[in-house]
Every structure is written in C-alpha cells, then in structure tokens.
Amino acid sequence: MQFVRLVVGGFAILAVIYVCVSLYSRSVRREKLEGWWDEAPQEGMTREEYIAEGMAKYESGLRKKLILLIFVIPPIVVGTIIYFIN
Amino acid sequence: MRNFRRVIRILLFLVVGLFLHYVMPQQDVARITSTEIIRTDFGGLQRLFYAQADSGQVDGITRDLRLINTERKATYFFSLIRGGNETMVYRNEDTGWIYPPYFKFDSSDLQAEAAASISTAQPYNWVVVTHYGWRIRWASIYPNAVAIRPIVVPEGANPEDYRPFPWVNLIIFVLMIVGSLFIRAMWMQFRERTLDPLADKAGDQLDHVNADLAERRGRIRRWLDTWKSK
Numbered sequence: 358m359q360f361v362r363l364v365v366g367g368f369a370i371l372a373v374i375y376v377c378v379s380l381y382s383r384s385v386r387r388e389k390l391e392g393w394w395d396e397a398p399q400e401g402m403t404r405e406e407y408i409a410e411g412m413a414k415y416e417s418g419l420r421k422k423l424i425l426l427i428f429v430i431p432p433i434v435v436g437t438i439i440y441f442i443n
Numbered sequence: 444m445r446n447f448r449r450v451i452r453i454l455l456f457l458v459v460g461l462f463l464h465y466v467m468p469q470q471d472v473a474r475i476t477s478t479e480i481i482r483t484d485f486g487g488l489q490r491l492f493y494a495q496a497d498s499g500q501v502d503g504i505t506r507d508l509r510l511i512n513t514e515r516k517a518t519y520f521f522s523l524i525r526g527g528n529e530t531m532v533y534r535n536e537d538t539g540w541i542y543p544p545y546f547k548f549d550s551s552d553l554q555a556e557a558a559a560s561i562s563t564a565q566p567y568n569w570v571v572v573t574h575y576g577w578r579i580r581w582a583s584i585y586p587n588a589v590a591i592r593p594i595v596v597p598e599g600a601n602p603e604d605y606r607p608f609p610w611v612n613l614i615i616f617v618l619m620i621v622g623s624l625f626i627r628a629m630w631m632q633f634r635e636r637t638l639d640p641l642a643d644k645a646g647d648q649l650d651h652v653n654a655d656l657a658e659r660r661g662r663i664r665r666w667l668d669t670w671k672s673k
Contacts, residue, residue, distance in 0.1 A: 359498070359540040381629045384636050435546065442589060443549045 367431065375427045382424060386415045466543045466575055467615065468589060469522065470607035473515035473531065473572045475591075478558050483508045483583075492576065492584040494536040498548050509535040509550055511557045511588055513572065516603070525606075533574055533588035543575060545589055556591050569594050569602045 390411040394404050402410075415421060484505045485493055496502045511533045517526035535553055538545040547553075562568035570593055576586035594602040 363540040377629060381632055384632050388632075388636065435544075438544070439546045439548075442545055442547050443552075 368428075371428055371431060375424065378427060379421070379424050382420065383412075383415070386420075387412060465577060467612050468545075468573050468575050468609075469586075470609065471513075471515045471518070471531065471572045471574065472569055472594070472603065472605055472607070473513040474567045474569050475511060475513050475557050475561050475572075476563060477512045477561060478554055479510050479512065480507045481510060482506070486582075489582055489584060492579070492582070493534070494538050494587065496537075497550060498537045498539045509554050510585065511535055511554070511572070515572070522606075522609070531578065532585055533572060534576075534585035535588050538587070538589075545575070547589055553588065553591065557588070560591060560593070567603075569605070571605070571607050 387408065390408045391404075393411075394407050398404070399407060482505060483493075493508075496506055513531050513533065514528050515531045517529045518524065519526060535550050535557070536547075537550050538547045540546065560568055560570050570591050572588050573590040573592070574586040574588045577584060578586055594605045596602050596605055
C-alpha cells in the first residue's frame with residue numbers, strides 16, 4: 358500500500374515540477390529570442406515571425422525532450438538507494 | 444513588523460535545521476556489545492519517532508523492536524569534535540517506502556550483521572554505524588541504524604581514530620542549494636515575464652481611472668465655481 362502511495366504521490370509531485378520547469382524553459386527561450394532579434398534584426402521577417410519560428414524550433418527540439426528526464430531520474434535514484442541500503 | 448519577520452525567519456530556520464538534523468544520515472564509530480529485542484507499546488509522542496511495522500506487515504498496537512547496544516565514540520558539533528566513549532542504543536526498523544526516504548527493508552539482515560560483529564573482548568572490532576534520528580532518553584526514543592560497515596584503515600593506523608567523511612550529506616546539501624537557486628531563478632523569471640507585465644497593465648488601468656476621475660472632478664469644480672461670486 359505504501360508503495361502505491363509512493364508511486365502515485367511521487368508522480369503527482371514530479372508532474373507539477375515538470376510543468377513548472379517546462380514553462381520556465383519556454384519563457385527563457387522566448388526571452389533569448391527577443392534579445393537576439395533586438396541585437397541583430399533579420400531582414401525579410403518581422404520580430405513576431407522570428408520569435409514564432411524560434412519557438413516552433415524549440416517545441417520540436419532536443420532541449421524540450423530533455424525535461425522529460427524529470428520523470429526518469431528520481432526512479433533511478435530511488436532504485437540506486439534501494440540497492441545500496443539493502 | 445521587522446522584528447516579527449525576523450522571529451518567523453529564525454523559527455523557520457530552526458524547524459528546517461532540526462528536521463534535517465533528524466533525517467540526515469550520520470556515521471558513528473562504534474563497538475557493538477549486544478543485540479536485543481524488546482516489546483514496545485508506542486505512546487502518542489513516541490509514534491512520531493518510530494517507523495511502522497516491518498514492510499509487508501500490519502501495524503498493531505504493540506510489537507517487538509530490534510535494538511543494537513553499542514559503545515561509541517562521542518561526537519559533538521556535527522562530528523567535528525570527538526569526545527570519549529559513551530553507550531548508545533540504536534533501534535533497527537524498516538523505514539519502508541515513504542518517510543524518511545532510506546528505503547530500508549532489511550532490518551533482519553542488519554540485525555544479523557550486528558550480531559556477527561559483536562565485540563566484547565580486546566582487540567575491539569570497531570565498525571561504522573550509519574544512522575539517522577535522535578536518542579531522547581526521557582521519551583525512550585532511539586536513532587535508527589541504517590547500515591553497519593567494517594572500518595578499513597591503512598596498516599598500522601588505529602581504527603578507533605577513523606573519521607568517516609559525510610559524502611552523502613555533502614551531495615544532498617549541494618543538490619539542495621542547486622535546487623533552491625533553480626527555484627529562485629524560476630520565480631524571478633515568472634515575476635519578470637508574467638507578474639510585472641500584469642501589474643503594469645493594472646497600474647496603467649488605475650492611472651486611466653484616476654485621470655478620468657480627476658477630469659470629472661475638475662468639471663464639477665468648474666461648474667461649482669460658476670456659482671461663486673466674482
């Protein structure tokens with residue numbers, strides 16, 4: 358029963374962390390894109406287009422998928438602790 | 444107000460510090476003198492400081508408690524200063540799956556290990572007992588032993604003088620600092636990108652309303668002024 362509680366509760370906590378971190382990461386990326394544009398505006402597109410394109414690239418990029426590690430690492434840590442303690 | 448804040452901050456710091464001191468692993472250099480099992484009926488306050496029944500079993504009103512009796516090197520001030528020998532009794536309970544997250548299920552095995560390293564005749568067999576928790580004598584509360592390991596020292600060195608280094612605590616503290624910095628960065632970003640623009644908008648609106656109000660009042664004032672004798 359305790360195990361079920363750990364899995365369900367742990368998943369809920371990790372889900373909250375995942376949502377927060379992905380919002381944060383997206384926001385940082387957008388800020389960077391804005392900064393890049395303001396430093397060196399490109400010809401042939403508006404600021405909004407440039408940012409939209411950059412965000413689309415981010416959405417399909419590797420960095421976003423790496424955030425999924427939040428669900429992978431804690432179980433590995435727990436498994437390692439179990440292995441070393443017992 | 445500032446004093447009130449200061450008191451709250453100190454209290455928070457104390458509570459977190461005490462909690463960490465209770466939960467974090469500590470390592471004692473000890474000599475196991477015997478192991479025993481006593482029957483215990485837990486009181487209300489005590490219940491906080493004990494784990495539940497062995498994992499897989501049902502929690503009853505009363506149960507047996509495994510104890511490990513030792514003589515250990517007394518340490519003070521986060522193990523930095525070492526005193527003489529003192530007796531210490533550890534309990535040996537499963538922590539189970541939740542709290543504290545040691546995931547210890549092998550109390551029986553640990554008890555067997557402890558029994559195997561009993562040392563009552565010289566030369567003594569000193570071992571490192573990893574544990575968490577406090578010994579509170581007036582409430583019959585014991586620290587929980589998590590692991591026992593032999594001391595490995597270079598040839599000629601005295602195992603009694605061995606100082607275990609708290610690697611695990613170091614890693615946990617570093618992770619905690621990194622985590623709190625990350626949370627801080629996230630909060631700053633949220634404030635800068637989401638809260639401040641909202642506040643700006645609200646402030647803008649407030650300015651508009653105020654200007655509107657001032658203008659209207661101005662109109663009324665002007666109308667009132669027309670009644671004044673010139």
